[in-house]
Amino acid sequence: MLLDKKTAAIFTGLLFLLIFTFLLSAGTGQLYISPLDVAKAILGFGSKLHTTVITSFRLPRIMVAMMVGMALAVAGGILQGIIRNPLASPDIIGLTSGASFAVVSFLALFSTENNALTVSISWLPIAAFAGAAITAFLVYFLAWKNGVSPVRLVLIGIGISALMQAGTTTMMILGPIYRASQANIWITGSVNGSKWTDASIVTPLVLVLMGIAFMLVRHLNVQELGEDIARGVGSKVQKQRLLLLLIATALTGSAVAFAGGIGFVGLMAPHIARRLVGSAFGALLPVAALIGAVLVIIADLAGRTLFDPLEIPAGVFTASIGAPYFIYLLYKTRNS
Amino acid sequence: MDSAIKTEALTLSYGEHNIIDELDLAIPKGEITVFIGSNGCGKSTLLRSIARLLKPKSGSVLLNGEAIAKLPTKEVARKMSILPQSPAAPEGLTVMQLVKQGRYPYQSWLKQWSEEDEQKVEAALAATGLVELKDRPVDTLSGGQRQRAWIAMTLAQDTEFLLLDEPTTYLDMTHQIEILDLLFDLNEKENRTIIMVLHDLNLACRYAHHIVALKNKKVCAQGKPESIVNRSLVKEVFQMACEVTVDPLFGTPLCIPHGKGRYIVKESL
Numbered sequence: 001m002l003l004d005k006k007t008a009a010i011f012t013g014l015l016f017l018l019i020f021t022f023l024l025s026a027g028t029g030q031l032y033i034s035p036l037d038v039a040k041a042i043l044g045f046g047s048k049l050h051t052t053v054i055t056s057f058r059l060p061r062i063m064v065a066m067m068v069g070m071a072l073a074v075a076g077g078i079l080q081g082i083i084r085n086p087l088a089s090p091d092i093i094g095l096t097s098g099a100s101f102a103v104v105s106f107l108a109l110f111s112t113e114n115n116a117l118t119v120s121i122s123w124l125p126i127a128a129f130a131g132a133a134i135t136a137f138l139v140y141f142l143a144w145k146n147g148v149s150p151v152r153l154v155l156i157g158i159g160i161s162a163l164m165q166a167g168t169t170t171m172m173i174l175g176p177i178y179r180a181s182q183a184n185i186w187i188t189g190s191v192n193g194s195k196w197t198d199a200s201i202v203t204p205l206v207l208v209l210m211g212i213a214f215m216l217v218r219h220l221n222v223q224e225l226g227e228d229i230a231r232g233v234g235s236k237v238q239k240q241r242l243l244l245l246l247i248a249t250a251l252t253g254s255a256v257a258f259a260g261g262i263g264f265v266g267l268m269a270p271h272i273a274r275r276l277v278g279s280a281f282g283a284l285l286p287v288a289a290l291i292g293a294v295l296v297i298i299a300d301l302a303g304r305t306l307f308d309p310l311e312i313p314a315g316v317f318t319a320s321i322g323a324p325y326f327i328y329l330l331y332k333t334r335n336s
Numbered sequence: 337m338d339s340a341i342k343t344e345a346l347t348l349s350y351g352e353h354n355i356i357d358e359l360d361l362a363i364p365k366g367e368i369t370v371f372i373g374s375n376g377c378g379k380s381t382l383l384r385s386i387a388r389l390l391k392p393k394s395g396s397v398l399l400n401g402e403a404i405a406k407l408p409t410k411e412v413a414r415k416m417s418i419l420p421q422s423p424a425a426p427e428g429l430t431v432m433q434l435v436k437q438g439r440y441p442y443q444s445w446l447k448q449w450s451e452e453d454e455q456k457v458e459a460a461l462a463a464t465g466l467v468e469l470k471d472r473p474v475d476t477l478s479g480g481q482r483q484r485a486w487i488a489m490t491l492a493q494d495t496e497f498l499l500l501d502e503p504t505t506y507l508d509m510t511h512q513i514e515i516l517d518l519l520f521d522l523n524e525k526e527n528r529t530i531i532m533v534l535h536d537l538n539l540a541c542r543y544a545h546h547i548v549a550l551k552n553k554k555v556c557a558q559g560k561p562e563s564i565v566n567r568s569l570v571k572e573v574f575q576m577a578c579e580v581t582v583d584p585l586f587g588t589p590l591c592i593p594h595g596k597g598r599y600i601v602k603e604s605l
Contacts, residue, residue, distance in 0.1 A: 084426065215445075221433075222440050228389055228420040233493060234413030234441035278473070279429040 007283040010276050014290040021294050022066065025301040026058045030308070064194040065300045065314065066293040067206040068259040069269070073292025074213050075251035076266030077273070077285050078244050081220045083153055086274070087329060089267035090252040093139050093157030095132045096263065097164035099256035102131020104168045104183040108175025125201065129253030135160060136249045189262030189315025191300050202258045209251050210289060216244060217281040224279065262299070262315045264322020265292050271329065295321075340365050340529070341386060341416075341497065346395035348378065348385050355381045357553035358395065363546075368523050368530045370540040373550035374574050379533045380421065380501050382550065386531065387418035387499050399497075413441035416497040417490035422505060425474035431485045432470040435460055438492030460491035464518060480511030487518065498522070500532040504539070512536070516543050537574075541565055541588040549573045565589040 023035040026042070033041070033050050040046040041054045072090060079088040090096050106127040110118045139160050143153040168187060172180040185192070219240040222230040230237045255262065273288035299317035306312065339362040348356040355378040363369050363386075371379040384390040386397050388404050397404045404412060417438070425434055438460065439453040461467050464484040469477065474485050483503060490498060503519070504512040520543055522528050534540045540547060541561035548558045551573050557564045570578050570591055577594040 086427070218440065218443060218448075222437050224426045224429075225434075225437060226420075226423055228384075228418070229423055229437075229489075231389055231409070232387060232413065232418040232420070232490075233437060234410035236409060274428055278433065279426040280433045 007277045007287070011283075011287055011290070014287060014294070018066075018290050018294050018297075021297045021301070022062060025062050025065075025297050026054050028301060028305055029053070029058065060196045060199040061191045061194040061300065062297060063199040064202055064258050065191045065296045067199075067202045068191065068255040068262060069265055069292035069294070069296030070210060070289040071202075071206045071251040071255040071292075072262065072266040072296075073269030073273075073288040074210050074285055075248040075255070076292075077270035077281065077288045078213060078220060078248040078251075079266070080270050080274075081224045081281060082241050082244050082248075084224055084226065085154065086271055087154055087267070087326075087333065089264070089270075090132075090248070090255075091261070091263045091266060092154060092161070092326075094135045094161035094164060095249060095252040096256055096261045096266075097161045097168070098135025098138075099128040099132040099253050100187050100261045101164040101168045101171070102127045102134075103186050103256065103260070104171045104175070105131075107179045107183050108171045111176050111179050122201075125205070125254060125257035128257035129250055132249045132253040132256065133246070135164065136245055140245070185313065186256070186260035188313040189260040189318070190303070190313035191259045191296075192304070192311055192313070194258065198258050202254060205254050206251065209247055209254065210285075213244075213247050213251070214282075214285060216240070216247065217285060220244060220281045224281075259296075260313075260315065262296060263319045264326065265295050265318050267329075268318075268322055268325050269295060271325075339363055340400050341531070342398040343382075343386070344396050344398060346382075346385065346397065347393045348381050348390060349393045350381075354393070354553055356385070356550075359553075359555065361548065361555060361558075363529065363531055365529050366523075366527050367545035368520070368532070368543055369546040369548060370544035371531070371533045371548050371550060372537060372540050372573065373556075377550045377573075378553065379550050383418075383499055383501050383531065383533050384420070387416060388412060389418065389420070410441045413493065413495075415495050416499065417493040417495040418499040419486055419490050419501065419503060421501040423486055425482075425485075427475055428473050429475075430471050430473055431461070431466055431477070431488070432457070434474055434485055435466075435470075435488045435492050438489040438494075441493065456494050457492050460488040463491055463522070464488040478511075479507050480514055483507060483511070483515055484518065487515070491522070496529060498528050498530045500530070502533050502535060504534065504536070512539065519543070537565070537570070537591050538583070538589075541590070542583065542586050561589050565591070 023038045027033040027035055027038040031053055033054065037046055037050055038054060041050040076089040079090065079093065080086055103124060106124060112118055139153065139157050143156045145152065172183050219235060222233055222235045223237065223241060227237055269292035270284060270288040272291050273284050277283040277287050295318060296314060299314040302317050303312040303314045341363040343359050343361045346356060346359040347354060371383060373379045381390060385392055399407065399412065399415060435457050439456065442453060443449070461470055464487055466484055466488055469481060474482055477485065487503070503515050507515065516539060519530055523530050544561055546558065547561050547564060549556045549569060556573055557569055566580050567578060570576055570580065579592045581590050581592060583590040
């Protein structure tokens with residue numbers, strides 16, 4: 001299936017926008033470096049100072065921001081397809097808060113008196129994934145009533161989400177103080193302090209999961225037409241819905257593990273993408289991924305520069321754009 | 337009678353409550369069959385079950401002699417397509433993108449999109465008169481155009497059997513006729529077997545070769561409309577008193593209900 005010209009043009013445009021924001025973000029900070037010098041430094045022709053600042057300090061967090069944005073956007077797109085509702089997103093159906101709860105519980109439960117962890121920190125993404133997965137199944141199970149109605153799913157998601165947030169707060173109070181402040185980072189969502197080790201785990205993880213998601217677009221396309229149509233054309237709906245839900249959950253889990261609960265990206269990015277290229281997922285998912293990446297990179301850039309030397313978590317900015325956007329969507333769909 | 341779809345002792349239920357009981361039915365091949373019956377008589381349920389969207393409580397549906405439940409679902413989808421009642425397309429999905437979904441059962445990991453897929457989609461758009469509208473979002477079309485887009489999707493599936501659940505619901509009279517004419521042509525020209533549920537008895541009589549009247553979980557009568565549709569059948573199936581006359585244009589049975597209404601006495605000259 002060839003992409004049409006309009007989609008190709010929008011995709012290319014967004015790709016350039018992403019490269020531009022990437023270079024802009026890498027060049028902005030206490031030391032300003034022009035986008036051209038940034039590109040030089042990344043390609044290995046830059047001055048020593050530029051290269052050090054960019055590759056050691058700025059690049060890893062921008063890489064993580066980009067991957068997290070993509071992961072959340074694609075997860076949101078998948079959820080909107082299987083739930084058949086533009087209001088579905090990882091945060092609204094509780095995946096993000098479930099993953100946050102798992103991460104905070106992990107930090108609280110496996111800490112010693114001396115603030116050391118009793119198990120390796122590399123288990124953290126797995127905890128986040130498990131948290132997202134358990135929440136996904138809990139919500140899906142509770143929302144099931146002769147099939148899952150979108151409204152039920154969203155309402156139960158919001159309920160479970162509140163429960164998970166209460167659990168998160170409890171864990172922060174019960175756990176060591178040092179961990180509580182560390183935990184706070186997860187909840188608001190920030191890529192501050194991301195290192196190359198983080199980037200080198202999250203990048204392949206998200207790329208592979210997105211690759212799988214792109215290979216499943218055929219199934220997602222028929223799912224969005226409703227259960228009867230999907231089954232009528234020969235789709236094994238239940239099996240594929242489970243698989244797609246797993247991918248969305250894994251993407252959300254990966255994002256939350258490395259950047260915490262950066263909110264609303266999974267809602268906004270696929271929605272904007274739908275406006276630009278329509279509802280066919282072959283075009284929607286890649287475009288949403290680019291938009292998600294741009295959103296999180298800009299939110300992170302704003303967070304670390306606008307109130308310098310104070311650092312605001314990126315999640316604050318995505319939420320301050322995302323919350324009004326959500327209200328606008330609710331208002332728009334009030335009659336349907 | 338040549339038939340490729342049969343039901344054997346088919347019992348359908350929602351929970352404890354049986355909707356269809358021990359039904360043996362044979363659908364004539366190459367004809368238009370219409371299920372009629374009062375609201376809640378199970379005609380839609382029966383259609384859904386034939387299309388394997390609803391699992392029978394007992395008994396089976398046979399497609400070319402094989403139990404449909406045991407066949408791979410994609411294989412069934414290459415022989416039979418179903419258009420459920422009032423489907424909804426996601427916002428912004430174009431007609432072309434919708435129609436393409438009909439090729440789903442022909443695609444796999446290895447075979448993503450072929451020349452044949454493209455041709456079948458083009459043919460489906462042409463048959464439904466949607467070539468001009470193919471890039472329009474489905475949600476911006478009129479009711480009749482939208483229904484044609486969905487039918488185009490089922491046509492792209494390129495199946496011998498076409499099942500439709502009340503394809504004319506919510507359409508005005510012009511569009512009802514437009515849709516039914518289209519289906520009639522598909523049967524005439526391409527010899528497709530069409531099975532559908534219709535509410536309008538008169539339209540059913542006009543377009544169907546074979547009518548199946550359902551009542552009390554059973555088939556109450558079946559056959560050519562002109563042979564079976566009469567006062568007593570309508571009374572029995574719909575609990576409605578009526579006169580059955582002959583359609584002045586088509587010669588098919590025409591049912592005129594008794595009841596209340598304005599009565600105009602023709603003034604004699």
